[in-house]
Amino acid sequence: MEPPKLLILGKGGKKEGMGHLVRISTMVEEFAPHYDTTVLVKQDKYGEFFFKQKGIDCFTYKDNPGMYRFLEKTGKYHVIIIDIYRISIDVIKKIEKHCDFLINFDDMQRRVQHQIRGAFICPQEPFNSEVYRWKTFTAAKGADYFPLHKEFSQYREKKRFQKKVKDIGICLGGVPNPEETQELIRLLDHFLDEKINLHVVMGFKPGEIDFTAFSSRVGFVQNVDNMAAFIEKMDVGIIAGGFVKFEFMCIGTPFLMVSRAKHQHQLAKKFSEKGFGVYMGTLKQVLAHPQAFEQKMNAFLSNNRLRRKMFENSRRLVDGKGTSRILDMVNSAIGDSQ
Numbered sequence: 001m002e003p004p005k006l007l008i009l010g011k012g013g014k015k016e017g018m019g020h021l022v023r024i025s026t027m028v029e030e031f032a033p034h035y036d037t038t039v040l041v042k043q044d045k046y047g048e049f050f051f052k053q054k055g056i057d058c059f060t061y062k063d064n065p066g067m068y069r070f071l072e073k074t075g076k077y078h079v080i081i082i083d084i085y086r087i088s089i090d091v092i093k094k095i096e097k098h099c100d101f102l103i104n105f106d107d108m109q110r111r112v113q114h115q116i117r118g119a120f121i122c123p124q125e126p127f128n129s130e131v132y133r134w135k136t137f138t139a140a141k142g143a144d145y146f147p148l149h150k151e152f153s154q155y156r157e158k159k160r161f162q163k164k165v166k167d168i169g170i171c172l173g174g175v176p177n178p179e180e181t182q183e184l185i186r187l188l189d190h191f192l193d194e195k196i197n198l199h200v201v202m203g204f205k206p207g208e209i210d211f212t213a214f215s216s217r218v219g220f221v222q223n224v225d226n227m228a229a230f231i232e233k234m235d236v237g238i239i240a241g242g243f244v245k246f247e248f249m250c251i252g253t254p255f256l257m258v259s260r261a262k263h264q265h266q267l268a269k270k271f272s273e274k275g276f277g278v279y280m281g282t283l284k285q286v287l288a289h290p291q292a293f294e295q296k297m298n299a300f301l302s303n304n305r306l307r308r309k310m311f312e313n314s315r316r317l318v319d320g321k322g323t324s325r326i327l328d329m330v331n332s333a334i335g336d337s338q
Contacts, residue, residue, distance in 0.1 A: 004078035004334050006035035009067070009095065011084040013044035018174020018203065019243030020083050021050045022227075023105070026147045027081060028056055030323045031330070035079070040070055042084075046175060053223065064091060071098040079103065079330050089114045101333040103326070108263060112139050119329060121145045123246070124267055126274035128317060140329070146246045147323035155232040156320055159252050161311045162235045163304050168192075169234035169253070171201045171244050172283070173260060178202070182209065183287055184238075184258075189214050191294045196301075199234065236301065241268035245277060249314035254307040256300060258283045276314055 008027055012020030024039065031037050039058035041047050051058050061067040080099040082092065087104075089111050096102045102118035104111065112120045119138040122145075129142035168188070172181055185200055192198075198218045202209070209220055224230050227247055231237065237248050237255035241264040248255045256278045259265040265282060272279035278300055280286050286293045300306070 003034065003036045005038070005076070006031055006079045006081070006330070007038045007040060007074075007077045007099070008081045008083070009040050010082070011042040011044075011086075012050075013042075013046040014175040016042075016044075016085055017242055018046065018050065020085065021047050021174075023147055023243065024083055025051070025054050025056055026149050026323055027083075027326070029149065030147070030327050034327070034331075038074065038077075040067070068094060071095065076100075078334055081105075081330075087111075092116060101330070103330070109141075118333070121326065123322070124270075126271050126276055126317070138329075140325075143246060143249070143318050143322070145322050145325055146243075146318065147326055148247060148250055148318075148320050149228065150323075151226060151228045152247065152250045153320040155228040156251050156315070159232050161252070161308050163308075165196060165235040165301050167197050167199060167234050168236045168238065169199045169201065169230060170238045172203075172238075172240045172258070173242060173244075174203045176201075176203050176240070177260070177283075178209065180283055180287065182213070184283070185214060185218060187287070187290050187293065188297070189218055191298075199230070201230070236307070239277075240264055240283075241271070241277075241279070245271065246318050249276060249318040250320045252311040252315040254300075254310040254314075256280050256297070258286050275310065276317065277310070 008024055010020055010024045012018055028037060028039060039056060041058055041060055043060045043062050059070060061070055077099040079101045080095060081103045082095065083105045092104055096117060102116050104120050106112050106120045106122050107124045109122050112122060115135060116137045119140060122141040123143055125142045127142055129144040131138065131140045185198060188198055200220045201224055202220050202222050228251065231248055231251045231253050234253050237253050239245055239248060239255050239257055240260045241257040257268040258280050259268045259282050268279040271277050280293065280296060
């Protein structure tokens, strides 16, 4: 018996965020053993490099008409999973015609009020889960539904809270601005205790770095292959507030957030207000007020009680089982349709 056909349709890269590509690769890892899985992504040089590096075969499309042609050519799917940040409900409705069950990652809850034959997944919520069903669709809200690679569960088991901060990881996105990142590192290198090491993830295109401008405690990393292992080794993180915050929360590493985009600003405030991370403001604000940043940073590092609470609460919120929950949702839909 042939396995059910499943399509993962996505978009990511420098403009849309590399996190979307990581999320797609996570779902491929989970679904490929059970489904005839196809990946279709918007053309992007960073995306092509990413999937080649991961050993994932994928098709690409240039625009919506190209996407529709691909769907017409490849026939009906049992399930289509859409991971595109900016997509209209009209486009979703056209895609829906090519499958029995549709899943749409609606991170910012822009489309969840519309009817689809399937499910909306809204993981960007600072609570565990809220699932409701209405007529033909399900809406699953909460961090319980954020998909993470399997290795996060493994490194989560190894992680222990550290009172003394020795290693700080800086992750400002898959394609961070090299100039702004280096300016932030210079600030940290200037005022932090000399015993603290800085590990800077420069993403997929780091650009030119003047290593002589930093002390020996600063290390730059490109194309981290195992983010779970990297995060587990860190005592604190400074992150941009995108999808990587779920990875930090699953492991438990406490973090501060500096946003680089409007939606990151909104989400960072929301999570910080619930005690998941400390929001420092936009990256430009942080760089414009170095003394305020120094005071807040040192206060955070010296507050063991706050960091321990964050460690414990984050691990309770994100258990690393989001991918298996989505697989269960798909399996249930397939079972109901057969």
